[in-house]
Amino acid sequence: MSGNGSVRAEKDVVFATAGGIDLKLDVFRPPAGVAEKGVAIIELFGGGFVRGSKAGHYEGVFQRFAERGYVAIAATYRLAAEAKWPAQVEDAKAAVRWVRENAGRLGADPEKTVLSGYSAGGQLAIVAAGTAAPEERVAAIIAYYPSRFGRSADGKDFPVMPEGASDAEYEAAEPLTYMRPGFPPTIFFCGTNDIFAEPTKRLFEALQEAGVPAELHLLAGLPHIYDRFPEFAAVSTELCDLFIDRYVVNPREYPAFRPPQPAAAPS
Amino acid sequence: MTTNGSSPISIDRDVVFGQGGGLDLRLDVYRPPAGGEKRTAVIQLHGGGFRRGSKDSLIANCRLFAERGYVALASQYRLLDQGRWPAQIEDVKAAIRWTRTNAASLNVDPDKIAVAGYSAGGFLALAAAGAPDDPALEGSGGNAGVSSAVSACIAFYPGGGRSLREEGASETETDLMRFVKAGCPPTILLHSTGDTTVPFEASVGLFNALRAAGVAVELHLFDGLSHVFDRHPEFAAPAVEVCDLFLDRHVVKPRVYPPFVAGVARPG
Numbered sequence: 001m002s003g004n005g006s007v008r009a010e011k012d013v014v015f016a017t018a019g020g021i022d023l024k025l026d027v028f029r030p031p032a033g034v035a036e037k038g039v040a041i042i043e044l045f046g047g048g049f050v051r052g053s054k055a056g057h058y059e060g061v062f063q064r065f066a067e068r069g070y071v072a073i074a075a076t077y078r079l080a081a082e083a084k085w086p087a088q089v090e091d092a093k094a095a096v097r098w099v100r101e102n103a104g105r106l107g108a109d110p111e112k113t114v115l116s117g118y119s120a121g122g123q124l125a126i127v128a129a130g131t132a133a134p135e136e137r138v139a140a141i142i143a144y145y146p147s148r149f150g151r152s153a154d155g156k157d158f159p160v161m162p163e164g165a166s167d168a169e170y171e172a173a174e175p176l177t178y179m180r181p182g183f184p185p186t187i188f189f190c191g192t193n194d195i196f197a198e199p200t201k202r203l204f205e206a207l208q209e210a211g212v213p214a215e216l217h218l219l220a221g222l223p224h225i226y227d228r229f230p231e232f233a234a235v236s237t238e239l240c241d242l243f244i245d246r247y248v249v250n251p252r253e254y255p256a257f258r259p260p261q262p263a264a265a266p267s
Numbered sequence: 268m269t270t271n272g273s274s275p276i277s278i279d280r281d282v283v284f285g286q287g288g289g290l291d292l293r294l295d296v297y298r299p300p301a302g303g304e305k306r307t308a309v310i311q312l313h314g315g316g317f318r319r320g321s322k323d324s325l326i327a328n329c330r331l332f333a334e335r336g337y338v339a340l341a342s343q344y345r346l347l348d349q350g351r352w353p354a355q356i357e358d359v360k361a362a363i364r365w366t367r368t369n370a371a372s373l374n375v376d377p378d379k380i381a382v383a384g385y386s387a388g389g390f391l392a393l394a395a396a397g398a399p400d401d402p403a404l405e406g407s408g409g410n411a412g413v414s415s416a417v418s419a420c421i422a423f424y425p426g427g428g429r430s431l432r433e434e435g436a437s438e439t440e441t442d443l444m445r446f447v448k449a450g451c452p453p454t455i456l457l458h459s460t461g462d463t464t465v466p467f468e469a470s471v472g473l474f475n476a477l478r479a480a481g482v483a484v485e486l487h488l489f490d491g492l493s494h495v496f497d498r499h500p501e502f503a504a505p506a507v508e509v510c511d512l513f514l515d516r517h518v519v520k521p522r523v524y525p526p527f528v529a530g531v532a533r534p535g
């Protein structure tokens with residue numbers, strides 16, 4: 001493919017078959033010469049569960065992660081027209097299982113698998129991580145403006161939900177449900193003009209309260225999918241890299257701040 | 268004037284910008300490399316709980332701002348042993364007035380002056396942003412009659428009111444919320460969740476209050492690091508980058524970003 005630089009891409013690998021549909025993913029490996037981090041990041045696109053595709057979320061993001069040494073994996077999942085919730089969660093988990101099983105040939109540590117998502121994909125990443133079996137566990141979450149949904153004001157079901165879904169089913173699809181001890185370290189991004197800004201902040205606060213490492217970046221005046229504007233994309237990837245690097249790649253702590261002593265202060 | 272061989276930033280040190288309590292007040296000017304000037308000044312205010320610290324602690328970040336095209340001014344202000352509140356904010360306002368007065372020679376637009384403060388300096392930045400041209404806080408440090416308003420505020424882990432209260436300032440005077448109001452300039456808050464000197468919830472509270480007041484406000488909460496998280500260069504770099512992006516769209520070239528429309532073809 002064009003414009004790919006030296007990132008090595010492998011397209012349309014079938015990772016599972018569900019409901020008669022082949023589920024595919026694209027693998028983007030670090031260019032030769034870039035220090036490999038041994039970490040795979042699975043990326044889940046957005047689109048409200050009714051549209052979107054693995055190619056849809058700006059290929060640049062996969063390139064940028066690969067250029068920083070990660071194995072970026074753009075995975076698909078079934079949309080509402082193909083299957084109702086929780087098929088999407090099952091597909092996301094199938095992607096995690098495939099990545100963990102194939103970690104060796106991907107050059108990644110299965111225990112260092114990261115799940116990332118945008119909007120609906122962010123919601124999906126959180127729910128998948130919050131309900132993961134041991135073989136579906138992930139080491140960290142990247143959540144860009146994660147969505148949430150409920151019934152419409154006049155009581156209609158959200159498009160991806162099965163007709164007549166129960167309150168419990170809606171609660172199980174709500175990201176806030178999973179913000180509890182044991183959830184993986186998570187970094188959140190959202191623009192303040194995004195309808196998901198306040199919900200994103202609540203997710204962050206709930207994780208902090210649960211004692212889970214959580215980081216929050218709320219960018220002033222920016223709308224939904226703010227990273228479609230290229231100037232914000234690069235720094236967002238850099239912040240993800242810093243977060244994943246210190247929690248997953250090379251887990252480490254930073255020393256506590258100690259005020260300089262007056263005697264040692266420069267004149 | 269000095270220049271660094273690896274970076275064409277030029278620095279003027281110890282320029283006297285005003286007087287406070289009988290002292291000459293000084294600042295250092297970091298000018299950007301030729302060609303990339305944003306014609307926007309960022310007055311930088313150091314931390315130290317109002318009891319210590321100096322503009323020398325600002326060297327690294329001033330360089331980062333200057334490399335991105337800003338004129339960074341590392342300003343002194345009187346510490347508590349040199350003057351009680353509001354001496355500190357009076358000195359900051361004197362620095363703003365001096366910068367506006369000298370905008371032409373600094374090659375900045377007099378309407379594009381921002382403040383950036385760290386810890387106690389963050390307190391001062393928020394105070395300066397929220398109380399422009401306030402006769403009770405202007406002091407008499409120089410350039411009287413020139414506006415002390417700023418176009419944007421950058422506050423890293425703002426705090427330090429307790430030191431001011433220990434030296435006689437009132438609860439009301441040192442409540443940062445008193446500076447939060449509709450009409451505050453765009454404000455960006457940066458803090459770390461492991462900060463035990465100034466808990467990050469202080470910045471969340473300021474964010475919520477500024478947002479409720481209709482102010483353009485941005486919040487970055489870096490996980491797990493302690494106070495002065497930007498002493499680690501790998502965090503200072505993206506922190507200054509988000510400040511640059513923030514200043515660029517709110518001050519340098521004010522612009523708005525269109526909302527997302529579902530189903531419309533994506534760029535790129």
